[in-house]
Amino acid sequence: MPAPLSPVTSNRASTLALLFFCSLLCACNGAQSPSESLEVATVGLHAGTLDATGTRAVVGSLYQGGSFWQLDSRARKFNWNHNRDEFTTIIHTAFASNSDYALTADASALVLWNTRTGEALRYWSAPGEILDAALGPMGNIALLGLSDHTAVLFDIQRGGILYRLPSDNRVRSVDLSRNGRMAITGSEDATATLWDTSTGKPLRKIKHNDDVQLVRLSPDGNLALSVSKYDKALIWQTRDGKALGELPLNAEHLKRGMMFSAARFSDDNTKLLTGRPDQMVQLWRLPNLVEVERWRLPKRKRWKPGGAAVLDVSFDAQVARFHAIASNGFIHTLASAPTAP
Template sequence: MRVISHLILCCIVIVTLNGCFFSDKEDQRWEIEPKGSTSFALSRDGRFALLYSQQEQLLLWDLKEEKQLATLGEQDAQASSVSHIRISDNGRFAITATQTNFAVWDLTISQADGLWSISDGLIRDVDIASTGEQVLLGLSNGKAIFIDLVTGRRIEFLAHQEKVNTVALSPNGRYAITGGNDYKAYFWDTRSGQALHVFEHPQRVNRVAFQRDGKLAFSSDGGNDAYVWDIKTGNKQAELSSFSRQLIFSTARFSDDGAMLITGTPSGRVQVWDTSTGDELNRWDVEPLKDTRPPRAVVYDAAFDSEQRIISASSAGIAQAWKL
């Protein structure tokens, strides 16, 4: 009994100390849309933010200068709600999408390069290459579609047997990762459409991400399984380890060197992980949307900035900075 008591006491101390190592104190805050947003994206360096709200439509912000750069307005003539936004790796272009169409924007001049409609499925996720010329779509009909907007070249990746929930495109547009309800994430070549690796999961895959140099990939499912993969070999490098009952992520992004991974959850938690061990390094809870019950906010995006901080963007219409 004494041994058991000591073990229980040790566990309590470990959990308590673990909580003490993490701080919820933010370093900076930008309250961009007080009524909340339906989609919110950050540039890779955490400087620029593009968000959509029913009240203000599409807004472009410079977080470093703490000012609004432009109002991009409505995406289409019907003022459809924008549900997905992704900014290219170099920060110049962005893709925004409703369920049935998508637009590409040149953020340097705050203008759209075009609007395209999708008729054979609902758009569930999007990504864009650094040139602004190649895009990747994940659809409800099980298709992942790669499109070169300049040449018109289109590849339909048909390996998924069910809905494609999440997509990621390499900065040069050459490779893609897609995850779906069929419990699989595929790493594939956008030139040939050939699958290069298959990453198996025990549940539906809901989040994938690329490390910008193409060395690592990330995939997670709707349960408690989240993995970092070695792209060259296709082998698992690490499995994220946490006391949380479920590891369901709404966003994920690697640091530039691939040493760390930042994730956000639908319940408002931001976490940083060691990609070599899968250990949690830090975590914070974002500001919830006002007057919501229960108080919560979805973390739509997160990034590492140049000041050794984490920048988070949530459905509360708020961006927050956290010291690593």
């Protein structure tokens, strides 16, 4: 009769079995693993944003304040906090389209930073409770989604509100086109609204059946994505509101309101990169909305509860490389699977 397994051997066997099961699960759903990972916070993140090329990141950690990272050298370049000698709980971050400026926001203030020197250029009291933020080109304006049923175009260089963009409920998500001429807002009134930033007037409104939790514009402003909690993820043309289609969603995810937490269009509008709260990153081909590839971001400790919601995604100068920030404190590089010769 064989001897019983010792506790150490038993635990090791259980761990190996779990890891084997996880690898099988990833293989079954076709998800790849990251090719590289960089830890930017020891516990996790409140917020994180990548620049358009995936070479820079600004993050707000749970316990270590804010920081700016140069990803090609895998280096923390600056520590960014709103008060001297004190960690700030940074809950929103954004880059200008040229990446020379970044924004950080806490519960009561927002700061404009120079990413080349690390200098804080402007410090302003927030005009309300900020739920989301985007930064215009050259760091000239900030678009803030607020809990008071408005979004505001804020002059972050001189201070003050340029325009209020009204809604019938809280504004959960905002974005700007690369040239800053168009803005989009997503609200808990179940609408996504396109705005002219030069006049503060609405250009188009798309109605959903539930809270709009994520909106994104393509760099040229020609395409928009609006994601509703229990409804759909819709891609549409900004010039006429015509829908290109909906991203396919698992029925169980839709039932639980598990939608997309991050998204970015490619420069040529032929691809869309999305992230979900359940660690999944997906690459879609446009305009036919076909999923091309997917990756699953790892948990910090596989055998413990806790996930890795995707906070932001970006493309790379290299065609087959992508990047994603996870809420558990890692920035991952994702590589396309090699194609058969």
